[in-house]
Structures are given as C-alpha cells and as structure tokens.
Amino acid sequence: MTEIPDDHPRAQSLRTRHRIEAGVEKGITSKQGLIAQGRGETYDYLLGEETIPSADAAERAAAAKLLLADHPVLSVNGNVAALAPEAMVELAAAVDADIEVNLFNRTEERVRAIADHLRDHGAESVKGLAADARIPGLDHERAKVDEDGIYDADAVVVPLEDGDRAEALAEMGKTEIVIDLNPLSRSAQTAAIPIIDNIVRAVPNMTRHARELQERDASREELAEIVATFDREAALEEAEEAIRSGELD
Ligand code: PTJ
Numbered sequence: 001m002t003e004i005p006d007d008h009p010r011a012q013s014l015r016t017r018h019r020i021e022a023g024v025e026k027g028i029t030s031k032q033g034l035i036a037q038g039r040g041e042t043y044d045y046l047l048g049e050e051t052i053p054s055a056d057a058a059e060r061a062a063a064a065k066l067l068l069a070d071h072p073v074l075s076v077n078g079n080v081a082a083l084a085p086e087a088m089v090e091l092a093a094a095v096d097a098d099i100e101v102n103l104f105n106r107t108e109e110r111v112r113a114i115a116d117h118l119r120d121h122g123a124e125s126v127k128g129l130a131a132d133a134r135i136p137g138l139d140h141e142r143a144k145v146d147e148d149g150i151y152d153a154d155a156v157v158v159p160l161e162d163g164d165r166a167e168a169l170a171e172m173g174k175t176e177i178v179i180d181l182n183p184l185s186r187s188a189q190t191a192a193i194p195i196i197d198n199i200v201r202a203v204p205n206m207t208r209h210a211r212e213l214q215e216r217d218a219s220r221e222e223l224a225e226i227v228a229t230f231d232r233e234a235a236l237e238e239a240e241e242a243i244r245s246g247e248l249d
Pocket of ligand 1: 029030032033034035036037039040041043077078079083102103104105106159160161162163179180181182185197198199200
C-alpha cells in the first residue's frame with residue numbers, strides 16, 4: 001500500500017478506500033463493494049466530508065432509540081466489516097446490541113470470514129451464521145436472518161445498502177436506522193431514522209451520544225422525547241440540499 005501523508009488533502013478518503021481494497025483481498029468485501037464505495041465517496045465529497053448538523057441530530061436520535069430498544073441489532077455487510085469493525089463492536093457494547101452478518105452477495109465462506117474478522121476486533125458473539133428465519137416479502141439473500149437476531153429485533157441498524165430490506169423490516173414492525181450517504185437511496189427514504197453520513201464518522205458519533213446519554217442517566221422519557229422530536233423529512237431534505245448546492249467551505 002502506498003504511504004499516504006497526513007497532510008494530503010484527501011488523506012482520510014484515501015485511507016478509507018484502502019480499507020475497502022484490503023477487505024476485498026481478505027475475502028470480506030465483495031467486488032461490488034468497490035463500486036458502492038465510489039458511489040458513497042461522491043456524496044461525501046459534496047457533503048464536505050463532514051457530519052452535517054442534521055446528521056448529528058439523527059445520530060443522537062439513533063443512539064436514544066437503541067438505548068430504548070428491548071433487542072437492538074446492528075447489521076453488518078462486507079463494506080461495513082471492512083470500514084468500521086472496531087466502531088461497530090464499540091457501538092454494540094455501548095447500547096447492548098447484537099451484531100449480525102447479513103449479505104446481499106451471500107456465501108457461507110464470506111459470512112464466516114466477516115464473523116471471524118469482527119471477533120478479531122473484539123466482538124464476543126456474532127449472529128448471522130444460523131440463518132434459520134426469513135424476512136417476509138424479500139426473495140433475495142438479505143432475507144436470511146437469525147431467528148434470535150434480526151428476526152426477533154425491535155430496532156435494526158441497516159448500514160450501506162440501497163434496497164428493499166429496510167421497508168420489509170418496517171413492515172415487520174421494527175424501527176430501522178439506516179446509515180447511507182445517499183439521501184435518495186431506497187433504504188434512507190424508508191428509514192424511521194435516516195443517517196446521511198459516512199459510516200466511519202456516523203458510528204463513533206452514535207457511540208459518543210449513547211455514552212453521553214448514559215453518563216448523565218437520561219430517563220426513558222427523555223430518550224423517547226429525543227426520538228419523537230427527530231424530524232426525518234427535514235433531515236433528508238437538509239442532506240439533499242447540502243449535496244445539491246455543493247457549497248463547500
Ligand atoms: O457485502 P454485501 O454482499 O452485502 O454487499 C454490500 C454492498 C455495499 C456491495 C451492497 O449492499 C450494495 O451493492 O450496495 P449499494 O446498492 O451500492 O448501496 C450502498 C449504499 O451505501 C449507497 O447508497 C452508497 O451511497 C452508500 N455508501 C457507500 N459507502 C458509504 C455509504 N454510506 C455511508 N458510508 C459509506 N462509507
């Protein structure tokens with residue numbers, strides 16, 4: 001890998017790109033993941049590669065929702081595993097959530113490689129290998145879930161997938177928290193809490209919010225109020241406006 005100097009103007013973005021490349025080499029990320037990364041980078045560039053205020057509000061609402069949930073689950077695909085393994089494990093610990101591997105281009109080999117990779121980054125248990133239940137209404141591989149994981153969850157974090165699973169999860173009565181840099185992606189459009197931010201910034205910021213709420217013993221009423229006052233339409237519109245205007249500092 002080429003050494004990327006800290007003062008390179010795109011250092012963070014180039015390092016993120018290398019993580020995806022390494023994920024493909026390790027058998028964790030699919031080749032399509034390279035294309036998905038390029039798609040995400042474009043939106044991030046137009047967002048100024050920063051967490052805009054409406055995304056921060058979404059991350060706080062998501063943290064509150066995860067703390068309120070009886071059974072929160074964080075879904076992990078090949079891109080998420082390559083980009084943010086430690087951050088996902090830390091968030092799961094902060095909000096007491098399960099982690100479950102769920103793939104579009106599913107192979108048992110890749111599910112196992114991702115589970116091992118997450119365990120190498122501190123995960124105590126990883127779901128997704130049993131795949132003994134199905135999300136109704138989906139006829140592709142993302143329908144395969146664990147009965148005691150996503151199938152049983154009341155809140156699910158769905159990062160980096162532009163598809164129909166978020167809607168199917170909502171139809172099952174679950175709250176879907178979507179992380180996607182594209183505010184027009186189908187998943188973001190149907191999410192109860194759409195987070196329009198790069199996963200490498202979004203997940204640590206959700207953990208920071210969760211810890212802050214826990215440290216000051218925020219009541220269930222306060223957590224519910226944070227979730228209720230989050231305006232999903234406004235958040236989607238603000239992100240789209242930021243991208244379309246492309247006004248960078
Ligand atoms: O590992 P698998 O088999 O489950 O496949 C994973 C990918 C990502 C290849 C698969 O889900 C896919 O093809 O996804 P899409 O349809 O390209 O959607 C990915 C979405 O994530 C797009 O809307 C991108 O804008 C967005 N995205 C890409 N990189 C990031 C991102 N959002 C947040 N942070 C990123 N770093």
